[in-house]
Amino acid sequence: DIQMTQSPSTLSASVGDRVTITCRASQSVSGWLAWFQQKPGKAPKLLICKTSSLQNGVPSRFSGSASGTEFTLTINSLQPDDFATYFCQQYKSYPWTFGQGTKVEIK
Amino acid sequence: EVRLVETGGGLIQPGGSLTLSCAASGLSVSSNYMTWVRQAPGKGPEWVSVIYSDGTTYYADSVKGRFTISRDNFKNTLYLQMDSLRLEDTAVYYCTRIFTMGSGGWIPFDYWGQGTLVTVSS
Numbered sequence: 001d002i003q004m005t006q007s008p009s010t011l012s013a014s015v016g017d018r019v020t021i022t023c024r025a026s027q028s029v030s031g032w033l034a035w036f037q038q039k040p041g042k043a044p045k046l047l048i049c050k051t052s053s054l055q056n057g058v059p060s061r062f063s064g065s066a067s068g069t070e071f072t073l074t075i076n077s078l079q080p081d082d083f084a085t086y087f088c089q090q091y092k093s094y095p096w097t098f099g100q101g102t103k104v105e106i107k
Numbered sequence: 108e109v110r111l112v113e114t115g116g117g118l119i120q121p122g123g124s125l126t127l128s129c130a131a132s133g134l135s136v137s138s139n140y141m142t143w144v145r146q147a148p149g150k151g152p153e154w155v156s157v158i159y160s161d162g163t164t165y166y167a168d169s170v171k172g173r174f175t176i177s178r179d180n181f182k183n184t185l186y187l188q189m190d191s192l193r194l195e196d197t198a199v200y201y202c203t204r205i206f207t208m209g210s211g212g213w214i215p216f217d218y219w220g221q222g223t224l225v226t227v228s229s
Contacts, residue, residue, distance in 0.1 A: 032213075034215050034216070036152075036216070043201055043219035043220065043221060043222055044152060044216070044219065045219075046214070046215070046216055046217050049214045049215065050212065050214075055214075055217070087151055087152060089152075089215065089216075091205075091213060091215045094154075094157075094165050095154055095167045095168065096154040096215065097154070098151045098152045098153065098154075099151060100150075100151050101151045
């Protein structure tokens with residue numbers, strides 16, 4: 001199975017900050033990497049697929065990138081609505097696996 | 108508008124069985140790749156199973172041999188039959204879709220239901 005390791009597990013930030021979340025895959029996922037946002041009591045919401053493709057309706061302050069097996073989600077100018085938990089997920093091969101999550105908290 | 112509505116969750120004893128349903132509107136379960144994803148309390152999501160439009164199915168090792176994914180094309184409903192339930196199966200179960208693009212690419216989990224809670228406890 002492909003293991004996805006996210007860091008940090010918790011991140012404290014202020015409105016307007018630039019935030020970076022990292023996800024490392026245990027082996028190549030050939031760019032088949034997605035990012036999700038989840039708020040308490042709600043289903044996850046797809047933000048980005050194929051490493052860097054923003055879903056329709058997702059603000060452009062969200063972006064994704066990769067270097068080898070390390071993937072990055074960047075949020076430019078953090079907004080109040082962005083405080084949530086973020087998960088990465090690989091869909092290169094079954095079983096599809098998620099990272100353990102990064103909670104973005106208000107500093 | 109796409110809507111996925113899961114039902115069938117509840118409290119069940121270890122070793123018991125439960126069937127979850129996901130009623131879809133705005134999309135056809137028979138012509139899409141449909142999946143179940145679960146999330147245990149305080150944990151990250153876990154992919155459980157998928158059924159392709161051609162009927163091919165795959166399962167996570169943790170549920171293989173105990174869970175069965177299926178669909179009813181006329182009712183436009185996805186199912187998850189869960190047998191031999193264990194304490195560690197306690198989770199919110201979500202019905203989701205995988206969008207398959209003509210170019211061969213996939214968009215995973217672009218639509219989600221609200222989830223249904225399954226609690227396995229004695």
